[in-house]
Amino acid sequence: MPTIELLAAHRDELPIIENLMQFYMHDFSEWLPLKIAEHGFFSIHLKDDYWRNPATLPFLIRVDGELAGFVIVDDDTHIAGAEHNIGYFFLARRFRGQGVAQFVVSVLLSRLPGQWQIFHIDANLPAQRFWARLIPALSAGKFTCDHRPVDGYPCTFYILRAPASVA
DSSP: OOOEEEEEOOGGGHHHHHHHHHHHHHHHTTTSOOOBOTTSSBOOOOOTTTTTOTTOEEEEEEETTEEEEEEEEEOOOSSTTOOEEEEEEEEOGGGTTTTHHHHHHHHHHHHSOEEEEEEEETTOHHHHHHHHHHHHHHTTTOEEEEEEEETTEEEEEEEEEEOOOOO
């Protein structure tokens, strides 16, 4: 089993996440009409002050010490009462299917108790399969589903509560 680390990203590591965001956008271009700009990169339009928002929590994912991806938790929620949202989640393809993503989500839920919304666009079939398998397992079946569009794209939302850890 590989050593998986979920590390809070420091301010000077944000450019690493922004670089990795190009691969995230590349993957998403299969399901959304994202365009490559004339300079050869996808244009990334984060919300104003996204990195300054105290609820925006960026993490780097390392597998056996090697950079493998990133995840960003934020408070950009679409479900009333939700406190946490996985805004971005990228894992390099060679690390997929090895339990890394499941480990990362499990750690996030244990570190950040409260009401979560986790959603995917319905056209993203790999995400659809991943979340449909993982959410019931991590929540002991205690979750609800909602379907609504985001930016005009049909999405599936999972709503669950991560309990506070008992020390």
